Amino acid sequence: MTAESRPRKPRQRSTSRSGNAPQPADPTRDVAFDILCGVVENRRMLENSLSRAATDHHAPPRDRAAAHRLAAATLRHMGTLRTLLEPFLRKEPPEPVRVALMMGCAQLLFLETPPHAAVGTTVSLLRRRKLAPFAGLANAVLRKVADQGPALLEGLDQSRLNIPQWLWSSWNGLGRGVPRAIARGISHEAPLDITLRPGAIAPEGGELLPNGSVRLPAGTRVTELPGYEEGAFWVQDAAATLPARLLNAQPGEHVADLCAAPGGKTAQLAATGAQVTAVEQNPNRLTRLRENIARLNYPVEVVEADATTWKPNVLQDAILLDAPCSATGTARRHPDVLWVKRPRDLTALVAGQDAMLEAAKAMLKPGGRLVYAVCSLQEEEGPARARAALAMGWQASPFTPEELPFLPEAITPEGWLRTHPGMWADKGSMDGFFAARFIRPAD
Numbered sequence: 440m441t442a443e444s445r446p447r448k449p450r451q452r453s454t455s456r457s458g459n460a461p462q463p464a465d466p467t468r469d470v471a472f473d474i475l476c477g478v479v480e481n482r483r484m485l486e487n488s489l490s491r492a493a494t495d496h497h498a499p500p501r502d503r504a505a506a507h508r509l510a511a512a513t514l515r516h517m518g519t520l521r522t523l524l525e526p527f528l529r530k531e532p533p534e535p536v537r538v539a540l541m542m543g544c545a546q547l548l549f550l551e552t553p554p555h556a557a558v559g560t561t562v563s564l565l566r567r568r569k570l571a572p573f574a575g576l577a578n579a580v581l582r583k584v585a586d587q588g589p590a591l592l593e594g595l596d597q598s599r600l601n602i603p604q605w606l607w608s609s610w611n612g613l614g615r616g617v618p619r620a621i622a623r624g625i626s627h628e629a630p631l632d633i634t635l636r637p638g639a640i641a642p643e644g645g646e647l648l649p650n651g652s653v654r655l656p657a658g659t660r661v662t663e664l665p666g667y668e669e670g671a672f673w674v675q676d677a678a679a680t681l682p683a684r685l686l687n688a689q690p691g692e693h694v695a696d697l698c699a700a701p702g703g704k705t706a707q708l709a710a711t712g713a714q715v716t717a718v719e720q721n722p723n724r725l726t727r728l729r730e731n732i733a734r735l736n737y738p739v740e741v742v743e744a745d746a747t748t749w750k751p752n753v754l755q756d757a758i759l760l761d762a763p764c765s766a767t768g769t770a771r772r773h774p775d776v777l778w779v780k781r782p783r784d785l786t787a788l789v790a791g792q793d794a795m796l797e798a799a800k801a802m803l804k805p806g807g808r809l810v811y812a813v814c815s816l817q818e819e820e821g822p823a824r825a826r827a828a829l830a831m832g833w834q835a836s837p838f839t840p841e842e843l844p845f846l847p848e849a850i851t852p853e854g855w856l857r858t859h860p861g862m863w864a865d866k867g868s869m870d871g872f873f874a875a876r877f878i879r880p881a882d
């Protein structure tokens with residue numbers, strides 16, 4: 440039974456102003472509901488709503504984590520849930536009511552919540568949120584879904600329904616069958632991947648992946664693993680380890696990590712013995728980066744700066760540019776990305792990526808190496824940026840399959856890296872990354 444499916448003991452009671460009986464408090468579902476309304480109604484990213492909602496509802500860490508998983512499960516199956524509910528709704532309900540119904544359905548169909556709990560808590564939620572007139576509808580609809588839902592699911596093309604049309608079409612360019620493979624990869628909660636500090640011992644129960652990452656079951660709380668406080672490892676998806684690996688930093692080299700927070704790639708670079716400078720602009724993320732580097736105790740210089748204007752004291756031997764992007768490659772960990780991002784968001788992101796590619800030239804020694812990386816599946820942010828870099832005067836330095844002997848299929852004919860959530864399907868999948876390597880030509 441998952442954390443969010445456990446029947447909860449009412450801790451306090453809140454009285455609805457609609458004149459109904461007092462409703463039991465349920466911070467898990469209150470927080471999940473707020474997160475989902477933020478995504479669906481305001482295109483707000485899950486992480487941006489979570490802290491505020493958890494504070495508003497006085498949700499302790501356990502409820503916060505359960506709310507996160509419940510909201511993520513609803514978002515992961517949202518296309519399916521909308522379609523499945525359609526025949527049970529004679530009139531279009533207000534969007535918050537639909538959100539509550541989808542959350543109830545997700546519990547019934549994907550989280551093994553007992554029907555009485557899924558139905559009862561949804562009815563209570565609507566009453567707490569001044570949506571009491573829809574409580575009867577929710578009761579009737581969710582009871583029907585509990586009965587008929589599993590059979591109805593079998594007739595639905597869930598992979599197709601759970602991916603917005605514009606993303607599905609954009610992924611067709613990745614190859615025949617790839618959009619469906621990606622959709623399948625996204626449909627499961629992602630496991631926890633960690634990268635071990637050299638010489639550290641893997642926590643018990645972890646699976647060693649071919650790239651050296653250690654994979655733990657979804658829902659594992661990283662801070663509770665032995666070795667976390669001592670800095671024995673850091674959180675990093677298996678695919679996210681590849682760009683820094685392909686930069687091939689050497690002991691003593693000056694290496695800049697542009698756009699560094701929360702610092703997974705910074706840690707990888709520091710572990711090689713290179714002299715690493717981590718550049719990050721966002722103050723909140725900078726704090727996380729500093730905390731992570733302090734926990735890992737690596738001698739990294741952390742700089743608060745804009746990567747488009749930062750000037751290093753010495754020209755660098757190598758640069759990793761992990762540019763801000765649409766993050767569509769991380770949809771299995773952040774399914775809100777699917778419903779928050781729009782095609783028009785790409786314009787500003789692409790302009791920023793080009794500005795960083797241009798600026799990085801002046802930071803590097805002639806002959807120095809640059810790896811450009813994005814956790815995006817979008818052509819505009821990947822191959823198109825690699826071509827733009829060549830037009831800016833960068834010289835191509837293609838990756839070879841021999842550099843990734845455990846994943847040669849991720850190296851494209853152009854010598855770029857392309858991973859996606861359809862890869863390593865038998866092992867629990869991986870995030871989508873694009874990377875390309877360049878050399879700064881001699882002047």
Ligand SMILES: C[S@@+](CC[C@H](N)C(=O)[O-])C[C@H]1O[C@@H](n2cnc3c(N)ncnc32)[C@H](O)[C@@H]1O
Nearest residue numbers: 698699700701702703704719720721745746761
């Ligand atoms: C994809 S994330 C980096 C992930 C990181 N490299 C890692 O492996 O943990 C992109 C980061 O770029 C930062 N960023 C965005 N614009 C920036 C800029 N102009 N200069 C420096 N950092 C920037 C964001 O705050 C964010 O932390």
